[in-house]
Amino acid sequence: MQVSLRLDSDCLRAFHLLLLRRLAALANVEVSVDARPRGSGVPGSIAALFQLETVIHGLPADGLAKRLPLSALAPYRTQPRAAPDLVLDLCGDARQEATRVWRVTYDGAAGEAALLASILDGRTPLARVEENGAVVAEGRLGTEYGGIALAAFQDMLARTASLILAAVTGAARGALPVLPEPDDRPAPSLPSAGKLGVRAGKALARRIVQKIYHLCYNAPHWKVGWRETDGRDLFDLRAHPASGWQELPDDGSRFYADPFPILYQGQVTLFVEDYIHRLGRAIISAVPFGPSGPIGRPEPVLDLPYHLSYPFVFERDGEVWMVPESCANRTVDLYRATAFPGGWVKEATLLSDIVASDATLVEHGGMWWLFATVRDGEGTARDGGGAFSDELHLWSAPDFRGPWTPHPKNPVLIDIASARPAGRMVERDGQLLRPVQDCRRSYGGALGIARVTHLDLNGMDQLVETILTPGALWSGRKLHTLNEAGGLEFIDGSAIAPRWKQKRRP
Template sequence: MRPARGSPDTRSGVRWGMRLTLNIDASPLRRWHLLLIERLETISGLDLSISLPETDLPDQSGLGPLFRVEGLLHNLRSDGLFARASRAEVTVATDRPMDESDLVLDLGDGRASVPGRRWTLHVDGDAGEGALVAALLAGRMPLVELKEGGALIAAGRPGTEYGRILLATLDDVLSRVVTLIVSAVSGGRLRVPTLPPTEAEQAAAVPQAGIAQTVVKAGFSKAIELVYRSCFHAPHWRVGWRRLDGPDLFALKRHPDSGWTDLPDDGTRFYADPFPILHEGKLTLFVEDFVHATGKGIISAVEFGPDGPLGAPEPVFEQPGHLSYPFVFARDGEVWMIPESCSAGRVDLFRATAFPGGWVKEATLIEGVTASDATLVERDGLWWLFATVRDGGGSFSDALHLWSAPDFRGPWTAHPRNPVLIDIASARPAGQMVIRDGELLRPVQDCRQGYGKALGIARVTRLDGEGFAQEVETIIEAGGPLWPGRRLHSLNSAGGFEFIDGSAMVRRNPLARRKPAAVLASS
């Protein structure tokens, strides 16, 4: 039996039969509008329509030349979410007057006269798609908000892995804008933590460049990239370690004065995602081991003694697909691992039968998701799984999803508010969570200026079946003498050692297979 009109529908957060109109008055109909309609139509009880200008508006963004150049340079199609769409593709009513709607979702510039309740979409405080384009051209990952008058309905910081390519960046950001809107209409009230700006972000906060200048810059950047990739392995990560003779990074909230020691590689491969575990009195470090010649990651491990690694990492786990982020933990007298294998569309649990190798699959914890960096924590008798999820589009790093279970083997239940956070600066996990003075701290990746650019430490202030919240306490950046380079990506510790990782420049060298290549920590 359907609830009466106007009564709450607990499945969707909307009133049954609620009339929602999308108002598009200041831009052409675009493909992201069609995606939004498609997603909104899945919400039970929602009566959806769209209000369009009487005639098709010209595209005044001026981005056509840039998109053509980027498409040629990066082999990208130009029919992404920012591309124009045809009115014939609209699948909902277009003739309902806005004054007959219960709520108008205004996707224009906010100047239209709209009767009744209205939500407006703001980008860095301004309404309209021009504000979004301006932010991205200036190199910023913008704050996106839905507001009703002056009241905040929902907020998020969408992101991208393609910060220098506007055509791809717009696709990622618009895809996550759709996620945010659908969450809000369904009853979610997403928020983002306040963040101190990084030095890189402050440097990027410059006035918007002209389109012609941006086109020239795109060509120049691609030329630099081609030269770089012909001379250096890209990317090339490196692991840093140190003995814990004092406070760790959770307490210091900055790099230690002693700096870090690199885990050496031979230049033909890189090591990343360091996860240590103390097992049977021995400290073993697991890493992603990426061989440049194959373009594929496996999991390798090396034992640590009192003075550091006892040799080089050796392969212990390989599958047909790429593996990384070897989240290892001990429980019930066994050692378990949840490696990232997002290309497989699931999260799998493995058990070591001949530690540090002999990994056998025990269970599939979650299926049908593109989940990155799955991280477990046990809290108040309940297990929680954190991961960022790409729901068919958008960044791999900005939408945090949660699952809970009575046991780490499952069964796992998705959080009803997923995604619980949209934030390119603090959503993606960056290592094991820790409990300090009864509070849960989680390392997070700050990808505002690119994937793995900085490390944040967030304090979880709410974690339950109804919601999630966190506060970012500090952001630790790469660069400088204590951790040279341009990236800082993860944080873990065990057995009296602490580990991070970041980037390096390694020259392509045919002799690198016989002797270590020159490594410069300035990538």
């Protein structure tokens, strides 16, 4: 297949070379480039804002948004061998032609100026690949760096490449899950140079305030909430319980997050991410629970040289297993407890050379499935990454030990509002209910409950039925994990932790 990538040469970026390299690597695809000035560039004030953000936030200057000279396209053909079968238009050229043309739009408008306008407006851009107005593929793009335009721009460029690649290979989905919170605001427009100057000033002031805040407070700081379900959990209630939540106490020098309880040998034991502020990384700790709450405090059970979180624990074959998040090690590993709740030994590496977040296993339809969000479309971070929370990949296996096979339609979903796992899946009325993270406003900002309506080797579909947000009944500023065991239910969210109030732990 002959594919021509149409670019605005005035806006040639490292992102375009990434996309060209990935397209050229596809079997039976020959790529050419149509690059010429088209007047769709962005104001110079945007470049000035990017430069300022690079200095203020210490961002690398060689990311996907880096401007490149036209000579960088030299390795690629400027004329196809024959008339292209498909034109990928990234600049919004309005010409009429007989060739199939796919246009990439953000919130209904084409070109990188439209993407930047959405970012500067604080929106979650809806990216689409369209052909004659029909949607070929779409995704809600996201970032963990809200408020930093350059970082968000680079994350969303990386995910745009994933979306285009999925559309070309036929793996992309044509429609996203409908959310309970419709977004019908008008499409944004780029602010004037004066307004960008004001924004830059605010960004500098915000950075100074952040520095002062971090001197006075441990941030981020999460906390775990728990309650007795009395027979009805959040999957039933779809709202915070009227009784509210009790909190798992911490000493301020560390926080607890990602609560995973398990009922084993008649005892509920809670596993948590135990983040130690002075180390800047987390270990896995555990604490037994009774009807009145924790029996003691969480004690370390798994400590490795890299950051650990999301301790997905489950019982199988009379033993307890754990798949903790270890994306800092670029692996997904399986551990077995030899002296529960400790004595963890690594039994297998399920996935390697991958930046995968919150791996969640479930047995369904006679096979095992592994859900995780992946930082970029190739399963590695070599080509620029992207967000951690908006691209869902699946793997299947005959046994939880493996071997695990990537889903042929990966990524099965690009959606910052419902891709990232948020706890164990449960089965109700023969269907899977899946806790998901809604990160549209910020990482871990809200908790969604999605019903998986289709899951097999042909794809995965889900319906987001409920979105739970923090409020009067949960004082945390965020909400991003949900798990239950033995009649006890757990959530987590962020908290304010003054440094002067933290207690010294022996």
